[in-house]
Amino acid sequence: MRGSHRSELPRGALRPKVGSSSGRRIRDVSAELSGYQIERQIGIGARSRIFAAVALKTGRRVALKRVARNSRDDDRFIRQAENEYAVGHRIDHPHVRGVIALHRVRRRLRLAELVLALELVDGLPLEKALPNRLDRFLAIFIKTAAGLEAIHRAGFVHADIKPHNILRGRGGVVKIIDLGQASPSGRRKERIQGTPEFIAPEQVHRKILNERTDVFNVGASMYWVLTCETYPTEIAGRNGRGVTLAAARPLAPIEINAKIPRSLSDLVMECCRSSPGERPADMAELRTRLTSIRALWNKRREAYRLEHLSRLQRGATDEVTRNCE
Incomplete structure (x- = not known):
């Protein structure tokens, strides 16, 4: 301690x-x-x-x-x-x-x-320091999942994860901040607490909160960082009278940006499912899947780099051959 x-x-x-x-x-x-x-x-x-x-x-x-x-x-x-x-x-x-x-x-x-x-953390909220590469995005949320895993091991749910509450510093530093709304896992709150753009359905309906509540908050955060658009939560999709609006099916990240890997897009949408039981079970699962996506992405990048280098070498060889003829 x-x-x-x-x-x-x-x-x-x-x-x-x-x-x-x-x-x-x-x-x-x-x-x-x-x-x-x-x-x-x-x-x-x-x-x-x-x-x-x-x-x-x-x-x-x-x-x-x-x-x-x-x-x-x-x-x-x-x-x-x-x-x-x-x-x-x-x-x-x-x-x-x-x-x-x-x-x-x-x-x-x-x-x-x-x-x-x-x-004291020398950094900026993620919302003001967005990653410009997919590998950096994945590194940030792998570390975020690891931090939340520690909070869950201590018996708590953060209950307000959003880009503003993730600090990004130099040298790959990532820090979860603001535990003011944290709650013992397995409890329900007396009133609705959370940020409308990232809040989970069980928070809106004051049901029991657990690790999967933070999974939703992380999923909505990843959605926003990847697409610069807000996932339609049950509060963000309401009108001024507090009535939930009938919304069209949320667009998956890959439908907004075709460069996003399908495996990552699918994971984000799984995290944002309305039923907690249909989301990844905990931060360990989320971190493992993000790590696998990063490994596959790095493998594809390396294959592309080697192919590009091979093309350059073949071009240089062809040029030498033409000059010798």
Whole structure:
């Protein structure tokens, strides 16, 4: 288990970095936690701001996710941050962003904000860093499946996998982030949670969630990355009154882009089947099939490369023969 830490901080424990060009903004949001030196703001989420910082005791660079509680409307975001810590600090895997510590900040004896210390990842969400080659696409989702497999082994379902929650960094780094909506496997949620463009049918109908729920979310994510189009989920295909629209059969990725291997197109559509029992059983199966597709693709690329080289050599030989005649 990853080393973890919880703390309670009094008012005034957050201070701005002296001399920082962004010091005024940091001071305004009270973003620096005692024991950390804030460097800069690196992101904004739902009711949260994320800062790059240095842990003064260890010198480790981290990401601090600050979730403020200004009213009762913020309570669900506080709960999600608490959930991210509760789930994340149990998981230690190279393709899941590490959750290091949770700090509670109180003012006048009331919880004012939560600050999560997270692994700092130098990368961008997949939605902003799309792969331009099939082998890179396959590598990203093989690693994503491996990270989700670790989450499932810990007894949880991520329940909100989408391109925004997959970070892609240099050197092939891939990290699953945002465990705020993670749920114990085999449970049903009290309300609908998920992102409409990637949500599974059992999430919409508040049925039991398990590994196959994440399989659907991954399938819808792969569909979007391959085609730049949204798979018609049961929420994405509704009208403004919440009524499910009668949609035509979803186009398979290969029907949108003929260069996509049929085996990959078929796998994506299997992942997105409405019935969980008709999807790949788990991330181990998904990862194995993606790995097989990559091996076959690489074999075909190598065969094409050798054939192209052979043609060049034959052309060069013919040219020499003509010059000698």
